[in-house]
Amino acid sequence: xxxxxxxFDLDGTLLNTIGDLAASVDYVMRSRNLPEHxxxxxxxxxxxxxxxxxxxxxxxxxxxxxxxxxxxVTEFRRYYVDNIDRYxxxxxxxxxxxxxxxxxxxxxxxxxxxxxxxxxxxVAKFFGDIDFVAIEGNREGAPLKPxxxxxxxxxxxxxxxxxxxxxxxxxxxxxxxxxxxxxxSVGVAWxxxxxxxxxxxxxxxxxxxxAKLREILLA
Numbered sequence: 001x002x003x004x005x006x007x008f009d010l011d012g013t014l015l016n017t018i019g020d021l022a023a024s025v026d027y028v029m030r031s032r033n034l035p036e037h038x039x040x041x042x043x044x045x046x047x048x049x050x051x052x053x054x055x056x057x058x059x060x061x062x063x064x065x066x067x068x069x070x071x072x073v074t075e076f077r078r079y080y081v082d083n084i085d086r087y088x089x090x091x092x093x094x095x096x097x098x099x100x101x102x103x104x105x106x107x108x109x110x111x112x113x114x115x116x117x118x119x120x121x122x123v124a125k126f127f128g129d130i131d132f133v134a135i136e137g138n139r140e141g142a143p144l145k146p147x148x149x150x151x152x153x154x155x156x157x158x159x160x161x162x163x164x165x166x167x168x169x170x171x172x173x174x175x176x177x178x179x180x181x182x183x184x185s186v187g188v189a190w191x192x193x194x195x196x197x198x199x200x201x202x203x204x205x206x207x208x209x210x211a212k213l214r215e216i217l218l219a
Contacts (some may be wrong), residue, residue: 003184005133005160006101006217007151009169010112010119011046012191014094015126018042019087024080025057028072034059043192047171049113049144050076077115084118090126091190093210098130101217107158109134111150111167111177133158146173148181155181168213172201186216 011017018039026036037045037057045056054072055063062068101108109132112119119137123130134154143149155162167178170191178185179202187198187206195206207213 001104001106001217002164002219003106003166003217004164005107005109005154005158005166007109007111007154007165007167007183009167009171009174010110010114010122010137012043012170012193013091013168013174013188014098014110015088015090015122016191017088017122018046018192020080020084021046021053023087024076024083025053027079028054028075029057031075032072034062046192047113047173049138050080050115081118084121085125088122088126091210093214095127095130097210097214097217098127100214102131104218106217107133107160109154109158110136111145111154112137113144113173114138146176146180148177151177151181151183155183166217168217170198172197175201175203186213188213 008014022039022042029036045053051069051073054076055069098108108130110119110123114137116137116139120135123135134157136150136154138144151167155165162182166184166186167174168186168188169175170188171193175185175187175198185203187203189195189206189208198206205216
């Protein structure tokens with residue numbers, strides 16, 4: 001096989017988390033008498049971490065008030081941690097794909113902009129039987145994707161050459177991360193973004209379902 005490791009994004013790639021993310025931001029908006037948003041609108045806001053999500057959800061004048069944003073982030077995090085898996089579920093075929101990759105000896109890892117505790121908690125709940133070689137979320141002081149540091153860290157842990165690695169993600173951020181890290185990438189069209197964004201970011205291929213993704217990863 002061409003790849004020794006597959007690095008997966010989490011939200012919008014392995015898990016459909018939009019329901020819980022939307023509910024948590026809406027909770028913050030309601031508590032402050034601010035307008036809420038639709039799931040479709042939230043799909044365009046996610047991907048850059050919690051702070052960026054909150055900023056995008058707030059009215060422009062409040063989004064530039066750093067102290068106010070931090071208050072909202074704290075409120076969001078408190079609610080989200082308590083309600084992180086009410087609506088979240090794996091995308092069809094992804095669990096079985098992970099099982100097959102590991103059975104064939106291919107390493108799997110997670111690289112997410114979600115905070116580390118939330119990343120680990122969701123992976124443990126929905127993919128607890130999968131032996132991930134690394135589960136990397138956002139930590140304080142660590143750069144967010146598309147900075148390639150998260151991929152570099154995973155490759156250092158595994159001593160796998162970049163030429164034998166591929167990243168799977170649903171957003172242009174994931175594709176740009178892979179490009180910056182010097183590894184292959186594949187975009188998935190079932191997540192929070194559109195195929196056009198993935199192509200514009202430089203994805204050489206975009207797949208519509210897990211069966212097509214399997215063909216690429218196991219070629």
